[in-house]
Amino acid sequence: xxxxxxxxxxxxxxxxxxxxxxxxxxxxxxxxxxxxxxxxxxxxxxxxxxxxxxxxxxxxxxxxxxxxxxxxxxxxxxxxxxxxxxxxxxxxxxxxxxxxxxxxxxxxxxxxxxxxxxxxxxxxxxxxxxxxxxxxxxxxxxxxxxxxxxxxxxxxxxxxxxxxxxxxxxxxxxxxxxxxxxxxxxxxxxxxxxxxxxxxxxxxxxxxxxxxxxxxxxxxxxxxxxxxxxxxxxxxxxxxxxxxxxxxxxxxxxxxxxxxxxxxx
Amino acid sequence: xxxxxxxxxxxxxxxxxxxxxxxxxxxxxxxxxxxxxxxxxxxxxxxxxxxxxxxxxxxxxxxxxxxxxxxxxxxxxxxxxxxxxxxxxxxxxxxxxxxxxxxxxxxxxxxxxxxxxxxxxxxxxxxxxxxxxxxxxxxxxxxxxxxxxxxxxxxxxxxxxxxxxxxxxxxxxxxxxxxxxxxxxxxxxxxxxxxxxxxxxxxxxxxxxxxxxxxxxxxxxxxxxxxxxxxxxxxxxxxxxxxxxxxxxxxxxxxxxxxxxxxxxxxxxxxxxxxxxxxxxxxxxxxxxxxxxxxxxxxxxxxxxxxxxxxxxxxxxxxxxxxxxxxxxxxxxxxxxxxxxxxxxxxxxxxxxxxxxxxxxxxxxxxxxxxxxxxxxxxxxxxxxxxxxxxxxxxxxxxxxxxxxxxxxxxxxxxxxxxxxxxxxxxxxxxxxxxxxxxxxxxxxxxxxxxxxxxxxxxxxxxxxxxxxxxxxxxxxxxxxxxxxxxxxxxxxxxxxxxxxxxxxxxxxxxxxxxxxxxxxxxxxxxxxxxxxxxxxxxxxxxxxxxxxxxxxxxxxxxxxxxxxxxxxxxxxxxxxxxxxxxxxxxxxxxxxxxxxxxxxxxxxxxxxxxxxxx
Numbered sequence: 001x002x003x004x005x006x007x008x009x010x011x012x013x014x015x016x017x018x019x020x021x022x023x024x025x026x027x028x029x030x031x032x033x034x035x036x037x038x039x040x041x042x043x044x045x046x047x048x049x050x051x052x053x054x055x056x057x058x059x060x061x062x063x064x065x066x067x068x069x070x071x072x073x074x075x076x077x078x079x080x081x082x083x084x085x086x087x088x089x090x091x092x093x094x095x096x097x098x099x100x101x102x103x104x105x106x107x108x109x110x111x112x113x114x115x116x117x118x119x120x121x122x123x124x125x126x127x128x129x130x131x132x133x134x135x136x137x138x139x140x141x142x143x144x145x146x147x148x149x150x151x152x153x154x155x156x157x158x159x160x161x162x163x164x165x166x167x168x169x170x171x172x173x174x175x176x177x178x179x180x181x182x183x184x185x186x187x188x189x190x191x192x193x194x195x196x197x198x199x200x201x202x203x204x205x206x207x208x209x210x211x212x213x214x215x216x217x218x219x220x221x222x223x224x225x226x227x228x229x230x231x232x233x234x235x236x237x238x239x240x241x242x243x244x245x246x247x248x249x250x251x252x253x254x255x256x257x258x259x260x261x262x263x264x265x
Numbered sequence: 266x267x268x269x270x271x272x273x274x275x276x277x278x279x280x281x282x283x284x285x286x287x288x289x290x291x292x293x294x295x296x297x298x299x300x301x302x303x304x305x306x307x308x309x310x311x312x313x314x315x316x317x318x319x320x321x322x323x324x325x326x327x328x329x330x331x332x333x334x335x336x337x338x339x340x341x342x343x344x345x346x347x348x349x350x351x352x353x354x355x356x357x358x359x360x361x362x363x364x365x366x367x368x369x370x371x372x373x374x375x376x377x378x379x380x381x382x383x384x385x386x387x388x389x390x391x392x393x394x395x396x397x398x399x400x401x402x403x404x405x406x407x408x409x410x411x412x413x414x415x416x417x418x419x420x421x422x423x424x425x426x427x428x429x430x431x432x433x434x435x436x437x438x439x440x441x442x443x444x445x446x447x448x449x450x451x452x453x454x455x456x457x458x459x460x461x462x463x464x465x466x467x468x469x470x471x472x473x474x475x476x477x478x479x480x481x482x483x484x485x486x487x488x489x490x491x492x493x494x495x496x497x498x499x500x501x502x503x504x505x506x507x508x509x510x511x512x513x514x515x516x517x518x519x520x521x522x523x524x525x526x527x528x529x530x531x532x533x534x535x536x537x538x539x540x541x542x543x544x545x546x547x548x549x550x551x552x553x554x555x556x557x558x559x560x561x562x563x564x565x566x567x568x569x570x571x572x573x574x575x576x577x578x579x580x581x582x583x584x585x586x587x588x589x590x591x592x593x594x595x596x597x598x599x600x601x602x603x604x605x606x607x608x609x610x611x612x613x614x615x616x617x618x619x620x621x622x623x624x625x626x627x628x629x630x631x632x633x634x635x636x637x638x639x640x641x642x643x644x645x646x647x648x649x650x651x652x653x654x655x656x657x658x659x660x661x662x663x664x665x666x667x668x669x670x671x672x673x674x675x676x677x678x679x680x681x682x683x684x685x686x687x688x689x690x691x692x693x694x695x696x697x698x699x700x701x702x703x704x705x706x707x708x709x710x711x712x713x714x715x716x717x718x719x720x721x722x723x724x725x726x727x728x729x730x731x732x733x734x735x736x737x738x739x740x741x742x743x744x745x746x747x748x749x750x751x752x753x754x755x756x757x758x759x760x761x762x763x764x765x766x767x768x769x770x771x772x773x774x775x776x777x778x779x780x781x782x783x784x785x786x787x788x789x790x791x792x793x794x795x796x797x798x799x800x801x802x803x804x805x806x807x808x809x810x811x812x813x814x815x816x817x818x819x820x821x822x823x824x825x826x827x828x829x830x831x832x833x834x835x836x837x838x839x840x841x842x843x844x845x846x847x848x849x850x851x852x853x854x855x856x857x858x859x860x861x862x863x864x865x866x867x868x869x870x871x872x873x874x875x876x877x878x879x880x
Binding site for chain 1: 350351354358363366372378380381383391392395410411413428431647648674678685687748
């Protein structure tokens with residue numbers, strides 16, 4: 001009965017799925033920078049079109065993408081309100097005490113929130129089309145130069161991947177423990193803040209106990225399958241293919257177009 | 266080439282006493298002078314109750330543990346040789362009990378690839394090994410799936426594939442079926458058997474005796490020693506000794522034992538089919554050949570149920586009118602529909618479900634995974650809202666949230682593995698959680714907790730101030746049960762109360778439920794063990810796809826074997842055996858629910874046959 005969409009992988013076989021994860025990660029980072037730098041409406045429209053075409057070629061139902069992005073959208077609220085209310089310049093549309101809403105404020109709010117929205121969609125497309133473990137491998141590969149200065153990159157990536165893999169399990173365990181205690185008359189949603197804080201250990205203690213027991217099993221299972229930290233090979237060999245070059249080229253062209261727009265306008 | 270695959274040479278192992286180890290666990294699970302050999306290609310089963318050391322033994326085969334004294338040779342390599350560690354572990358793959366805790370990746374194929382990656386195989390070879398291993402466990406078409414969307418049995422098969430991808434010659438499985446339902450367990454069993462036939466040496470650690478019947482050799486462990494060993498036939502002939510060790514021989518062996526002690530002369534038989542043939546053979550000896558033919562021809566249909574005397578009407582008939590039911594029935598469920606969301610889709614867990622639970626009854630709910638059993642339990646306990654239809658529990662309609670909240674002192678729910686939900690510093694605090702939430706004064710709280718603990722067989726003086734985490738698994742389950750019983754609910758609801766327990770633990774758990782029933786509680790129990798149901802229940806409801814498709818006494822419901830099989834459910838072993846006898850031409854009067862009853866029926870039938878031939 002658990003459904004955790006955030007950061008969860010939507011298996012598929014599209015071009016976007018098959019991009020080399022390192023390339024994909026770098027391109028997404030580049031795209032995020034472009035989105036952050038975009039100022040004008042035209043730039044944002046161009047980026048939105050590009051990002052939409054990526055989402056479409058990933059062949060993930062749009063509803064799934066939106067559902068994954070939606071929980072992040074409450075983050076839009078604060079800058080939206082802030083920009084709308086506290087922009088001093090521009091023609092006032094209406095005012096209320098010290099607060100006044102100006103046309104420029106509204107434009108800024110709209111631009112700002114659409115920029116954030118594009119960021120979310122881009123990042124979500126990455127996590128939807130890349131399995132967590134591949135993403136970890138890619139991150140590790142990109143960070144591997146740091147191994148020379150003693151950073152255990154492979155291990156960190158493994159830990160992160162496993163953490164991602166266990167989140168749905170923990171959510172499910174949490175649900176059962178909570179229900180068992182509700183049935184014994186626990187009041188989670190009621191009482192003052194002190195009562196609420198007091199009810200935390202009764203859920204967290206068994207949750208941690210379960211997690212620790214599973215961790216012990218997991219350690220044994222990993223050891224049994226010859227895990228020894230460093231020097232593993234990778235099932236998904238990271239190899240640059242023509243589609244990667246194409247994706248990089250497309251992103252570069254968009255980047256160039258945006259720079260041109262900035263210069264020309 | 267050396268034919269022996271695994272050699273234990275006077276192996277002892279002591280768990281190092283540490284802060285983490287509770288007093289109850291020290292000593293438990295240790296090994297004490299084990300010597301054994303496993304031949305290449307053999308199928309060996311290790312059985313023993315919890316804490317007998319069988320899991321410790323399994324972990325010695327692949328050098329997860331190394332002996333304190335003595336030595337273990339795996340594929341000819343001494344496990345103390347740390348330079349050979351990865352050779353040993355890739356040669357002897359280990360599969361553990363909990364499939365969820367063994368998976369590292371969020372995609373099936375990636376998880377299977379984990380071993381070969383660690384062995385530094387080149388990527389094309391990894392892909393080859395992944396396909397080969399997934400094919401061997403019949404999970405090839407799930408390669409791109411998220412393990413979270415698989416059933417327990419499928420997950421466990423992926424775990425087996427994860428080990429197979431290292432191309433081991435030995436497969437060690439530590440209670441692989443303990444957390445699975447019957448179907449999942451059967452799937453795993455079949456795969457393991459096929460792998461053995463393909464040449465892999467199998468060491469299966471289990472407490473399911475029926476699995477041991479397929480082994481070439483059985484080792485029975487007790488307190489770190491091998492108490493019995495031999496072929497299944499030899500080992501299971503020690504029925505009394507096994508019982509003393511907290512184990513039970515497989516059903517057919519126990520039946521043969523019962524029949525022999527009732528004066529029938531039977532050959533030893535480890536498999537039900539052999540025993541059924543032997544029993545039918547006794548009948549054939551006593552009958553003229555013509556009479557035998559008649560017996561077979563005259564009874565082609567299932568035995569007509571001769572008005573099961575103790576069940577005049579089915580007590581759990583789905584469509585009993587609610588007006589009269591309110592006074593008689595503890596629970597009435599009418600036309601209930603329940604939906605939840607999963608992976609963006611709506612899943613209909615209950616689809617027009619109607620049933621009743623008579624007051625003071627033990628009503629069992631059976632159905633395979635996904636039939637809606639768990640949802641039904643949560644609905645009855647007021648933990649999920651009534652979306653459509655009507656649910657009346659103890660006379661209260663659960664339509665409103667307030668009614669559902671008031672229910673908490675009247676209905677107790679025991680989830681699967683309830684011991685995993687213990688949280689308090691002392692046993693007393695944990696048990697007193699319910700009464701305290703009900704705002705009773707401290708005197709009443711203590712009285713309630715004390716009564717609940719004593720009822721569950723926990724001496725108050727001895728256990729009240731101990732930490733629940735220092736207790737053994739069985740004791741912890743008792744504490745968890747006491748915690749639910751402490752508010753003195755009229756209705757108790759159990760989800761798989763015997764899951765993961767060894768035979769002794771199962772017996773104890775069923776005993777506790779019977780005790781609660783004897784105190785006048787209404788019991789609803791979800792179980793996939795048909796034998797537990799046959800033993801406990803006086804009414805059975807069968808769920809399939811969110812609907813009640815059958816209801817009645819255990820005798821009535823279990824007699825409909827074809828319909829049960831169609832929804833992937835089995836029969837109690839005694840009835841299953843009676844069916845085998847029928848196919849052999851021996852028809853019993855009434856379908857028996859339990860073993861003694863079956864033995865009596867067989868003896869009575871043979872005696873009647875005997876009398877007939879004399880007269």
